[in-house]
Amino acid sequence: MVYIVGWLLNYWGVALWYLGFRSKIVLFPAILYMTIVIIIRYSGTDTYGIYEQMLGQLLRGEWSGFLAGWEPAFVVVSELFLYFTHSEVWAVRAIGFLFMLMLLLFYMRADSAEQKVFFLYLFPAFVYQLGMNAIRFGLAFAFVLLGWQALRRKKVWAYFFLSLLAILFHYSAFVLAFLLFLQEKNLRKPQVAFSLVVLLTLLAILIVIKEDYFQAKLFLYADYSSPSPWSGLSRSSAVFLILLGFVIPFSKDRIGFALWLLVPTLMGQTLALFSYAGLRILDLMAVGTPLLLLRWFDRNSVVPSRVFWSGLAFAGILSCLFLYRNFLSDYDGQLTGTLTPFLPYRTIFNYSP
Numbered sequence: 001m002v003y004i005v006g007w008l009l010n011y012w013g014v015a016l017w018y019l020g021f022r023s024k025i026v027l028f029p030a031i032l033y034m035t036i037v038i039i040i041r042y043s044g045t046d047t048y049g050i051y052e053q054m055l056g057q058l059l060r061g062e063w064s065g066f067l068a069g070w071e072p073a074f075v076v077v078s079e080l081f082l083y084f085t086h087s088e089v090w091a092v093r094a095i096g097f098l099f100m101l102m103l104l105l106f107y108m109r110a111d112s113a114e115q116k117v118f119f120l121y122l123f124p125a126f127v128y129q130l131g132m133n134a135i136r137f138g139l140a141f142a143f144v145l146l147g148w149q150a151l152r153r154k155k156v157w158a159y160f161f162l163s164l165l166a167i168l169f170h171y172s173a174f175v176l177a178f179l180l181f182l183q184e185k186n187l188r189k190p191q192v193a194f195s196l197v198v199l200l201t202l203l204a205i206l207i208v209i210k211e212d213y214f215q216a217k218l219f220l221y222a223d224y225s226s227p228s229p230w231s232g233l234s235r236s237s238a239v240f241l242i243l244l245g246f247v248i249p250f251s252k253d254r255i256g257f258a259l260w261l262l263v264p265t266l267m268g269q270t271l272a273l274f275s276y277a278g279l280r281i282l283d284l285m286a287v288g289t290p291l292l293l294l295r296w297f298d299r300n301s302v303v304p305s306r307v308f309w310s311g312l313a314f315a316g317i318l319s320c321l322f323l324y325r326n327f328l329s330d331y332d333g334q335l336t337g338t339l340t341p342f343l344p345y346r347t348i349f350n351y352s353p
Helices: 002-018 024-040 047-060 072-085 088-109 112-132 135-152 156-169 173-182 190-209 211-223 233-247 252-272 277-299 306-329
Strands: none
Touching: 002 024, 002 112, 002 306, 024 088, 024 112, 047 072, 047 088, 072 088, 072 135, 072 156, 088 112, 088 135, 112 135, 112 233, 112 277, 112 306, 135 156, 135 173, 135 277, 156 173, 173 277, 233 252, 233 277, 233 306, 252 277, 277 306
């Protein structure tokens, strides 16, 4: 019920917005509620088993091989919060709070189109998981959003800086940053070309420095099977709905761009039949597709249609349903064995694993 209330507050705010209450305050209740849920929770599959354990090691100065491979920006932020809280438990909650603050910053600066992308799809589909579970990618996702926002305002340098920060919080953010950059047609401009060279050079240096970590991740995903043959279907279905809304009205350019996004999605879904790596690809495509599509509208001076927004809304609702189903299937950790499952929702004040 805790999660459902958050989604209802989100869509109630969306309804008010469409009824003409265009003040940004109509969606603050959803943001505030989800922030509280994230801060006081003792839920989230990886909350205790990974993040509190690893931050506890960091607090004690015990550097394991896994911890040493973590993204440097995330380690710095973790050390900062550990310094002030002296607790791995509250440091994890502080990271969740920082994540929500960054989303609030994005929302406060958002124009009408960005607001609709955010609250019709991104916010309801991803906020619980990225704020409570995949917190490294959550911070990276927030920086990607801010970078995308800067790119839409033609602030290329700000986009590259924010993208670099995103990569330093989670290496997979490079895929999103690179896909967004591939859309730009001004690659011959010296400042853009130079920025791209710098970004790729820094990435190459990072791969060399963290070679052991990347190799370990590669072998892990190769050996890690998907939970079920249906894994990832929620993400690929959401991408399909969004692309379906995008291609109407049909045109050669729209269909071509949609296929450019559909092919890696189908590849990820096929890979998900055998490997967990496919799920990671689908997560990236599910997050990145609406950002790439809105940027396509910008560059072609096209106003998104009602059909597009409807597809985005249906994708968001479908994602919520799939997500809650996943929460229920792992009730009390019966599927993953975690001590901190999403359901039943527990707070930090009345539960300790």
